[in-house]
Amino acid sequence: VAARAGVSVKTVSNVVNNYQHVTDETRTRVRRAIEELGYRPNLSARHLRRGRSGLIALAVPRINLPYFAELARLVVNEAAEQGFTVLIDQTEGLRDRERLFVEGIRPQLIDGLIFSPLALGQEDLTDRHDRTPLVLLGEKVPGGLADHVAIDNVKAARTATGHLIELGRKRIAVIGDRPDASVGTSHMRLEGYSRALTDAGFEIDPRLIANVERFHLSDGAEAMSRLLELKDPPDAVFCFNDLLALGATRTLLSRSFRIPEDVAVVGFDDMEQSKYTTPTLTSISPDKEQIARLAVTLLMSQLNSEGARSPREAEADYELVVRESTVGRGVELTAPGSVENPGRT
Amino acid sequence: VAARAGVSVKTVSNVVNNYQHVTDETRTRVRRAIEELGYRPNLSARHLRRGRSGLIALAVPRINLPYFAELARLVVNEAAEQGFTVLIDQTEGLRDRERLFVEGIRPQLIDGLIFSPLALGQEDLTDRHDRTPLVLLGEKVPGGLADHVAIDNVKAARTATGHLIELGRKRIAVIGDRPDASVGTSHMRLEGYSRALTDAGFEIDPRLIANVERFHLSDGAEAMSRLLELKDPPDAVFCFNDLLALGATRTLLSRSFRIPEDVAVVGFDDMEQSKYTTPTLTSISPDKEQIARLAVTLLMSQLNSEGARSPREAEADYELVVRESTVGRGVELTAPGSVENPGRT
DNA sequence: CTGAAAGCGCTTACAG
DNA sequence: CTGAAAGCGCTTACAG
Numbered sequence: 001v002a003a004r005a006g007v008s009v010k011t012v013s014n015v016v017n018n019y020q021h022v023t024d025e026t027r028t029r030v031r032r033a034i035e036e037l038g039y040r041p042n043l044s045a046r047h048l049r050r051g052r053s054g055l056i057a058l059a060v061p062r063i064n065l066p067y068f069a070e071l072a073r074l075v076v077n078e079a080a081e082q083g084f085t086v087l088i089d090q091t092e093g094l095r096d097r098e099r100l101f102v103e104g105i106r107p108q109l110i111d112g113l114i115f116s117p118l119a120l121g122q123e124d125l126t127d128r129h130d131r132t133p134l135v136l137l138g139e140k141v142p143g144g145l146a147d148h149v150a151i152d153n154v155k156a157a158r159t160a161t162g163h164l165i166e167l168g169r170k171r172i173a174v175i176g177d178r179p180d181a182s183v184g185t186s187h188m189r190l191e192g193y194s195r196a197l198t199d200a201g202f203e204i205d206p207r208l209i210a211n212v213e214r215f216h217l218s219d220g221a222e223a224m225s226r227l228l229e230l231k232d233p234p235d236a237v238f239c240f241n242d243l244l245a246l247g248a249t250r251t252l253l254s255r256s257f258r259i260p261e262d263v264a265v266v267g268f269d270d271m272e273q274s275k276y277t278t279p280t281l282t283s284i285s286p287d288k289e290q291i292a293r294l295a296v297t298l299l300m301s302q303l304n305s306e307g308a309r310s311p312r313e314a315e316a317d318y319e320l321v322v323r324e325s326t327v328g329r330g331v332e333l334t335a336p337g338s339v340e341n342p343g344r345t
Numbered sequence: 346v347a348a349r350a351g352v353s354v355k356t357v358s359n360v361v362n363n364y365q366h367v368t369d370e371t372r373t374r375v376r377r378a379i380e381e382l383g384y385r386p387n388l389s390a391r392h393l394r395r396g397r398s399g400l401i402a403l404a405v406p407r408i409n410l411p412y413f414a415e416l417a418r419l420v421v422n423e424a425a426e427q428g429f430t431v432l433i434d435q436t437e438g439l440r441d442r443e444r445l446f447v448e449g450i451r452p453q454l455i456d457g458l459i460f461s462p463l464a465l466g467q468e469d470l471t472d473r474h475d476r477t478p479l480v481l482l483g484e485k486v487p488g489g490l491a492d493h494v495a496i497d498n499v500k501a502a503r504t505a506t507g508h509l510i511e512l513g514r515k516r517i518a519v520i521g522d523r524p525d526a527s528v529g530t531s532h533m534r535l536e537g538y539s540r541a542l543t544d545a546g547f548e549i550d551p552r553l554i555a556n557v558e559r560f561h562l563s564d565g566a567e568a569m570s571r572l573l574e575l576k577d578p579p580d581a582v583f584c585f586n587d588l589l590a591l592g593a594t595r596t597l598l599s600r601s602f603r604i605p606e607d608v609a610v611v612g613f614d615d616m617e618q619s620k621y622t623t624p625t626l627t628s629i630s631p632d633k634e635q636i637a638r639l640a641v642t643l644l645m646s647q648l649n650s651e652g653a654r655s656p657r658e659a660e661a662d663y664e665l666v667v668r669e670s671t672v673g674r675g676v677e678l679t680a681p682g683s684v685e686n687p688g689r690t
Numbered sequence: 691c692t693g694a695a696a697g698c699g700c701t702t703a704c705a706g
Numbered sequence: 707c708t709g710a711a712a713g714c715g716c717t718t719a720c721a722g
Binding site: 040043044063066069077085086221253276 | 383385386387388389390392393398400407408409410411414415417418421422430431432433434435449451452453454474475562566588591592594595598599617618620621622623674
C-alpha cells in the first residue's frame with residue numbers, strides 16, 4: 001500500500017484508524033502521503049477482516065409510502081450517527097418476499113435488519129436460520145421471537161375513536177380492516193375502535209367497518225364510497241392511516257359532503273402533508289423519531305451483545321393531533337395543530 | 346468450508362455460482378450439504394475478491410420528500426433487476442455534504458452513485474478524485490463532466506405556463522425561484538416561464554416571481570401569502586413542485602379564494618397524492634420510471650466499460666396532467682386526469 | 691513506538 | 707470435470 005510513502009503498513013493502518021502511539025510528525029507525514037497517492041482504503045476488505053460491514057438494511061413494504069419514507073429518513077439519520085449506512089429493501093407487503101428478507105437475502109453483508117412486516121407470521125420467525133440481528137417495527141409478530149418497536153395500537157385507536165365520541169358523533173365508521181391479516185396492526189386498531197365504542201355504550205355496527213386491500217389513497221376513496229351508500233351513512237370515520245383518510249376526504253368533498261360538519265375524519269400516522277390538506281387532517285401521530293431511535297438502539301445492542309440476547313419490546317409514544325377535519329375552522333389557531341391525549345406519561 | 350460435505354472447494358464454488366461442468370448428482374449432493382450445514386457465502390469476501398460489491402448509492406436531498414421517495418422506489422426496483430442493492434444517502438441539499446458524497450464517502454464499497462444534487466457546482470466535479478461511476482439526476486451541472494438524466498425543464502415550464510395562458514389567465518405568478526442557486530432547475534424553469542410569457546406577448550412582472558428557500562410545503566404557503574398581498578394579485582400560479590403547490594393551495598383555500606376560478610394552480614413532479622387533493626392538482630409529470638431506468642442503465646454502462654467513457658446526456662419524457670386546479674370540476678371525468686402536450690415525440 | 695506475517699472467506703487461473 | 711494454491715486489501719496479535 002502507501003507504506004513506502006513513509007513508514008510501515010502498521011503505522012499507516014494506525015493513522016487511518018486513528019489509533020494511538022503515532023508521533024504527530026509521523027501522522028502528518030502519513031496523511032500527506034495518503035493525500036498525494038489518492039489512497040482510499042478498501043471497505044470490502046476491512047469488512048471481511050473485521051467481520052462487520054457497517055451496513056444495516058431497512059425493509060419496508062414500499063419506500064414511497066409517506067409513513068415509510070418519513071421513517072426511512074429518520075432511520076438513515078439515526079444509523080449515520082452510529083456510523084452505519086442503510087440500504088433499502090422493498091417487500092411490497094408480500095409474504096414470500098418478507099420471508100426472503102428475514103431469511104437473509106444478503107448473507108453476511110449486513111450487520112442487522114430493521115424490518116416492518118405486513119404479512120409475516122410467527123412460524124416464519126421460528127423457522128429462521130439466519131442469525132442477522134433483527135428488529136421488527138409496527139406489526140407485532142406473536143411469540144416474542146425478535147426485538148420489537150411499536151406504539152400501543154389498541155390504545156391509540158381508542159384515543160382516536162374517543163375523540164369522535166366526545167365530539168358527539170353517533171355513527172362512527174372505520175376504514176382499514178383487513179380480515180385476511182388475522183394478526184396485526186389492523187386488527188389491533190379495530191380492537192381499540194370497538195372498545196372505545198363499547199365503553200361509551202355504543203353498539204358496534206358491522207356495516208360501518210369497511211375493509212381494504214391495502215392502505216393506499218384509492219382504497220380509502222373506494223371504502224368511503226361504499227360507506228356513503230348505506231341508508232344510514234356515518235357521521236364520522238376513523239381511517240387506519242392518513243392515505244386512507246385523504247382518499248376518503250376526496251370522496252366526501254367530491255360529493256359535496258362537508259368535513260367535519262357532515263362527516264368528521266380522523267387519520268393515523270400524521271404524515272407531513274396532513275398539516276396542509278384542506279381541511280387539515282386530525283391524526284394519531286406516532287413519535288417517529290423515537291421509533292427510529294429505539295429501532296437503531298435495539299439493533300446496536302444486539303450487535304454488541306455476545307450470543308443471542310433475549311428479545312426486547314419497546315413502546316413508542318403517540319399523540320392525537322386535532323385539526324380541522326374533526327373540529328373545523330373554528331378552532332384554527334396560529335399553531336399548526338393542537339395536541340391532546342399524550343400516548344403515555 | 347462445506348467442502349468436506351462432499352467434494353472440493355472448487356466444486357462447491359461452482360455450484361454456488363451456478364457454473365457449468367458439475368454433474369447433476371454432485372450438484373444436488375452439494376446443495377444438500379449446504380442446506381444441512383446452513384452455509385451462507387460471505388458477501389464481503391466475495392466483493393473483495395471480485396472487486397465489485399453489487400451496491401450502488403442513491404444520494405438525494407431528503408428521502409422523505411415525495412418526489413425523491415417515488416424516485417427511490419423506482420431506482421431500488423430497477424437496480425434489483427440488475428442484481429444491485431441501493432443504499433441511501435441524504436445530503437439535505439447542503440453543498441458541503443454533496444461534495445462529500447461526490448468525493449466518495451464510502452471508498453470502494455459502492456460500485457456506483459446516482460446523485461440528485463441541489464447545490465453542486467462545476468468545480469466540485471472538476472476536482473473530483475474519486476473514480477466511482479457517477480450519474481447525475483435533475484440539476485444539471487455544466488461542463489459535461491458526468492452522465493446526466495433529466496427532462497427538458499425549460500420546455501416543461503413553458504408547457505405549464507402555456508397551459509395557463511391558454512386558459513386566459515393574465516397575471517401568472519411563479520413560486521420557486523431560488524436566486525442564490527444561479528445554475529439549476531429553478532433557473533431553467535423560470536426561463537421556461539419567461540419564454541412562454543414573452544412568446545404570448547406578456548410582460549414579465551418581477552413582483553409575480555416569488556422566491557423560496559426550499560421546495561417544501563411551508564415555503565409554498567408563505568410565498569402565496571406574499572403574492573396575495575400585492576395590490577394586483579395573480580389569477581394563476583405556477584409552482585416549481587407539487588409541495589409548493591399544495592402549500593399555495595392551502596393558503597388560497599384558507600383565505601377563501603376559489604381554485605381555479607380566482608386563482609389557477611399548476612405544480613411540478615406529479616406526486617402520487619396530487620390525484621387526491623381537493624382540488625386535484627394539474628402538474629408536470631416527469632416520466633419517473635424512465636428516469637430511474639436511464640439512471641441505472643447509464644451507471645451499468647459505466648461499470649461495464651473499461652476505463653473512462655465520455656459522459657452521456659439522457660433526456661426523459663414528461664407530460665402535463667390537467668386536473669381540477671386549472672380547469673375545475675367541469676371536466677372531471679372518470680379518468681384520474683387527462684393528458685396534454687407530451688414531452689417529446 | 692514499529693515491522694513482518696498471518697488470516698478474514700471467498701474466487702479463479704493453473705494443473706491434473 | 708476436479709484439486710491445491712494464490713491472492714483480493716485490509717487488520718491485528720505477535721515480536722522486537
